[in-house]
Amino acid sequence: MEPLVSICIPAYNNAAYIKDTIDSILNQTYKNLELVIVDDKSKDDTVAVIKSIPDERIRLYENEKNLGMSGNWNHCLELCKGEYIKLICADDMLAPDAIEKEARALTEHPDVVMAESDTRLVDLNGKYKGWYRRYRTKGVESGKKIARKGFFSQNYFGAPLANMFRKSVLDEVHGFDTNYYYILDYDLWVRIACLGNVYIIHEPLNFFRVRNDSNTGEVMAGDKTETYVKEHRYLVEKHAKELHMSKVEVELSVLIRRLRNFAGSVYLKLFVHD
Template structure:
């Protein structure tokens, strides 16, 4: 029997898009999966939309109080029962063979703790906005190398929808670091990557909605860039010894991060509608 895969959605006020996200998961070619949705006290009709979808693989958890992003994300992971796990934000989607290809890669390569694929970007109107690609190699790649090089180029791991990981690796890491507000997923991927290899699939197996009113979008186009950079500095110092980062490396990475924030903000303002 195929191993169980847990797909989890941390939901909060996502009534407008969550049905498309759920449908893309339930239509996966990999059938042995559970869909864990943790609603963080949504103020809109997110729960009603979820409950209107009838599928025995869906398990809805209703938080008694709002846990915030990191708290709800960790709640999702805690509720998962599968051997492999994928977390998806409630407005993103998967190609129908995404889980199949990423999980097969992890099964066939026991030293890989994480499997990931390229991302196709869309705006809120469904218009394609390009691609976000993973690290340049294909197949099995050293996780620490990807994490380190990413500090000087871009976050090669991308958003949660692009990644599938082993439960055993999660048990080593323990979950998302609640210190962060904006880049808790980046920290999590680096933590995982430092524990083994990453299997890279250069196919756009997932779809990410680019929006300037998202958590990251508000940082790029708003006044929170300094807070984002502060978290990036914390991330660098956290992995300074493990990834052999010098003080000069940290300064260079911070300068690159500031430039990428500026460039991303310009892109969102000019080309992406709310």
């Protein structure tokens, strides 16, 4: 039997895109999955769109009050029953064989705590806008090595949709850190990666929508750069001891993050439009 995989969608005002996201999950080549969707008191027709899709694998939950992003993301994790978990935002999509390939990596490699794949960046119309690659090697790699090197270059773990992890690690990492607003997923991936090895698949198995009105868009546009940089400093200082980083290396990481934010703002203005 294939292990049960829990795919989580934390939803909030996503009526315009969530059907595409759901369809990309239900049409996976890997069939033993549950789709856990938690709506955080949406004000649009998100719930109606979800209820219009007839599939017994969908488990819809409606929060009695708005929990906010970190609260709702953690609630999603609490509701999962699968051996493996993947969280995807309600406007992103997966390639048809994404779950099959990532679940196989976890099944065949017991020392791997997380599997991840490359990401295609698309606009609101699905038009290709770029490619976000994971760490340069492929196959099994040390999670701590990836995390440390990422602090001096880029977030190799990327957005939530790129990663699948074992449910068993939740007892050790305790979900998303509510002190973050922008990079709560980055922090979780670092904590999981530090527990063992990561399996890297250099294929674009997921599709991330680049939007001006998203959290990522706000950061890349420069509007929330200072807040983001403060969160990055908190992230690096939090993990500095475990990853053997000096004070000088912490400051270098923060500087590199600031420069990458600037480069991201240029990219957004040139290539992404509302």
